[in-house]
Amino acid sequence: MKTIHKGQLAVALGVAALGIAIFVGASxxxxxxxxxxxxxxxxxxxxxxxxxxxxxxxxxxxxxxxFRHHDEAAERALPTHxxxxxxxxxxxxxxxxxIEHAGFILSSVLLYVLTAAGFGSRRWGLNAAIGAVIAVIxxxxxxxxxxxxLPAGVFKGLL
Amino acid sequence: MEVWNLLxxxxxxxxxxxxxxxxxxxxxxxxxxxxxxxxGPAVSIALLLPLTTKIDAxxxxxxxxxxxxxxxxxxSTTSILLNTPGExxxxxxxxxxxQMAKRGxxxxxxxxxxxxxxxxxxxxxxxxxxxxxxxxxxxxxFGPPEYFALMMLAFITVSAVLGNSPxxxxxxxxxxxxIGIVGIExxxxxxRFVFGVPQLADGIEVVTIAVGLxxxxxxxxxxxKLNSAVDKIESVKGSIMMTRDDWKRSWKPWLRxxxxxxxxxxxxxxxAEIPTFLSYGMEKKLAKNPEEFGKGAIEGVAGPEAANNAxxxxxxxxxxxxxxxxxxxxxxxxxxxxxxxxxxxPLLFETNPALVWGLIASFYVGNVMLLVLNLxxxxxxxxxxxxxxxxxxxxxxxxxxxxxxxMRQSAFDVFLLYVIGCMGFLMRRYDFPxxxxxxxxxxxxxxxxxMRRSLAISQGSPxxxxxxxxxxxxxxxxxxxxxxxxxxxxxxxxxx
Numbered sequence: 001m002k003t004i005h006k007g008q009l010a011v012a013l014g015v016a017a018l019g020i021a022i023f024v025g026a027s028x029x030x031x032x033x034x035x036x037x038x039x040x041x042x043x044x045x046x047x048x049x050x051x052x053x054x055x056x057x058x059x060x061x062x063x064x065x066x067f068r069h070h071d072e073a074a075e076r077a078l079p080t081h082x083x084x085x086x087x088x089x090x091x092x093x094x095x096x097x098x099i100e101h102a103g104f105i106l107s108s109v110l111l112y113v114l115t116a117a118g119f120g121s122r123r124w125g126l127n128a129a130i131g132a133v134i135a136v137i138x139x140x141x142x143x144x145x146x147x148x149x150l151p152a153g154v155f156k157g158l159l
Numbered sequence: 160m161e162v163w164n165l166l167x168x169x170x171x172x173x174x175x176x177x178x179x180x181x182x183x184x185x186x187x188x189x190x191x192x193x194x195x196x197x198x199g200p201a202v203s204i205a206l207l208l209p210l211t212t213k214i215d216a217x218x219x220x221x222x223x224x225x226x227x228x229x230x231x232x233x234x235s236t237t238s239i240l241l242n243t244p245g246e247x248x249x250x251x252x253x254x255x256x257x258q259m260a261k262r263g264x265x266x267x268x269x270x271x272x273x274x275x276x277x278x279x280x281x282x283x284x285x286x287x288x289x290x291x292x293x294x295x296x297x298x299x300x301f302g303p304p305e306y307f308a309l310m311m312l313a314f315i316t317v318s319a320v321l322g323n324s325p326x327x328x329x330x331x332x333x334x335x336x337x338i339g340i341v342g343i344e345x346x347x348x349x350x351r352f353v354f355g356v357p358q359l360a361d362g363i364e365v366v367t368i369a370v371g372l373x374x375x376x377x378x379x380x381x382x383x384k385l386n387s388a389v390d391k392i393e394s395v396k397g398s399i400m401m402t403r404d405d406w407k408r409s410w411k412p413w414l415r416x417x418x419x420x421x422x423x424x425x426x427x428x429x430x431a432e433i434p435t436f437l438s439y440g441m442e443k444k445l446a447k448n449p450e451e452f453g454k455g456a457i458e459g460v461a462g463p464e465a466a467n468n469a470x471x472x473x474x475x476x477x478x479x480x481x482x483x484x485x486x487x488x489x490x491x492x493x494x495x496x497x498x499x500x501x502x503x504x505p506l507l508f509e510t511n512p513a514l515v516w517g518l519i520a521s522f523y524v525g526n527v528m529l530l531v532l533n534l535x536x537x538x539x540x541x542x543x544x545x546x547x548x549x550x551x552x553x554x555x556x557x558x559x560x561x562x563x564x565x566m567r568q569s570a571f572d573v574f575l576l577y578v579i580g581c582m583g584f585l586m587r588r589y590d591f592p593x594x595x596x597x598x599x600x601x602x603x604x605x606x607x608x609x610m611r612r613s614l615a616i617s618q619g620s621p622x623x624x625x626x627x628x629x630x631x632x633x634x635x636x637x638x639x640x641x642x643x644x645x646x647x648x649x650x651x652x653x654x655x
Contacts, residue, residue, distance in 0.1 A: 007588070007589070008589060011585060011589050015330055015334075018334070018337065022337055022340075022352075025351075025352055029349060029351055030349060038610065038611055038614050038619075039347065039349075040344045040346075040347045040349040040351060041351075043336075043340065043603075043607045043610075044337075044340050044351060044352075047333055047336045047337050047340060048337075050329075050333040050336070051330070051333045051334070051337065054326065054329055054330040054333055055330075057326050058326065058327075058330065061326070067324065067327070067589065067590070068324055068326070069323040069324045069590075070323065070324065070327075070589065070590045071590075075588065078384050080383045080384060081382070081383050081384070081385065082383065084382035084383045084385060085379055085382065085383045085584075087382070088378060088379055088382055088556075089379075089577065089581075091556065092375065092556070092560065092573065092576065092577045092580065093574070093577055095560050095564075095573055096570050096573035096574045096576075096577070097570070099560075099564055099570055099573065100570050104561070107560075108557050108560070108561070111553070111556055111557055111560055112553040112554070112556070112557050113553070115378070115382075115549075115552060115553040115556045116549040116550060116552075116553040117549075118382045118549075119382050119385060119548050119549035119552055119553070120385065120549060121547070121549030121550065127549070127550070127553065130550060130553075130554075131553065131557065134554055134557055135557065138557070138558075138561055142565070146210070146213050150561070150564075150565060151568075
């Protein structure tokens, strides 16, 4: 019995799921073909079939001992620190939640501090200061230099 | 000699003070992002796409092109001093150049890389100047079936030929094609996979995908794999100038590297890794002391660096003359053209020669600027390598989030960025190439358009692609490239 890498299996199934989703989704596209006899639903169907064939081939590789030309052992030799992954996930998601309420500068500082923490730096004060300097420079450059506006949030009217 | 007149006109555009300024900004930014690990040229140009609403097409494209080849110069610095290749095309430089640096010869290694890049970049630009009008003359006769066939060829070569596994490359390509489908379809005006979300109706932004896959995915992966070991930066001792002997050993590899790199880059297949490996192998074979290779032979830096630069200039041939991107960065450059409603191709040479030739002329200018930036000022760029990882990657994410949000002021895109980032993480973990996703996403809708047009001409008969000799032979070649290696391997196994 060959070992089956669960992660690889999940990836292959994920590709299959995407293929099925697109195939099903394509049937909801009204297919008015016109002169070319190929309507807007044809390519999505083709792409879905491509994904399903690829998924089947990936699955075949997984069941036959794993992805070809991929060094699974080397990947496993270095442990994955999920804590770091979570720090950075929180960093980006909180940015998405805060950007339109707290404004660009505050959300950027938080993004900076949390990402640095994910990489193991816990010098909160220093990182916050660096993040603030970068954010203010970007903000002023965009506002004054390019006339593109970023949300001011709590600093409205100050900069 | 009409070409040289056109080029002269191009210099008239490229040498305008404002455009010289954009070129300088471009090559400087390019050098910086090339040196810094984690931010490649594709991401940098994608992040700067919002600028296209504020500056004119010539200025923006000259700057973006500057970033594109500036990153090649900067990347070699990182490879030599840090032994972590900034880009896959600099793996060979990382092997040989880092060995030189370990033996106290970092200066000459950096010098031969910079001068070699300059020589190769300049010769390749001359070749581009001569070759582009010829390809345009040929391409003017292409109809939709030929373009469709060429796009299929590009799809297959970038996904199935480059990289470790054709299967994973093709999977990435199909994912990219799937992303490209989302939005209002051009010809029928039909919404596809929009789910009533207004942000999806305009299609998924190229920036979000490029930044998600390359910057966020990479950051997530690196953070999760970070071990406490610190990268050792080799110091540059003594003069950076090459000795007489170094020059004597370098000039031939530069020329040979150029000769290998340019044609491979100029083919609609692309890829910068293959020519660097070919050049390395060739130099090793031709060297007087092949045993020196692997221990810091200057030829092993000079040749591959030249090949790398020549092929990245070569990539401009299919991009400018056919609108065919064959690398991730070229795909983003195509997206930049599209921001201005321009489609690179034979028509653009007709309708907007000032822009095209101005851009080509700016390559000559940019290469000179880069030589100056990279030799006397090398000390500044080395300092960039000393930025600690937490602060570096935190900064990269701040820029990434700003660029993605700023594109259309939508928090939805930030969440989408996170989803794409997670996909990038998985792709990195399981060794799926990212470039086919971008190329599929950008080129996919164009291929669909050409296919529809072809079928409209033939009133629905798919034979149109095979009946026309040129599109037929390109498609046949595509199929051979796709299944040939597989059949070859199967037959070989049988016979054993």
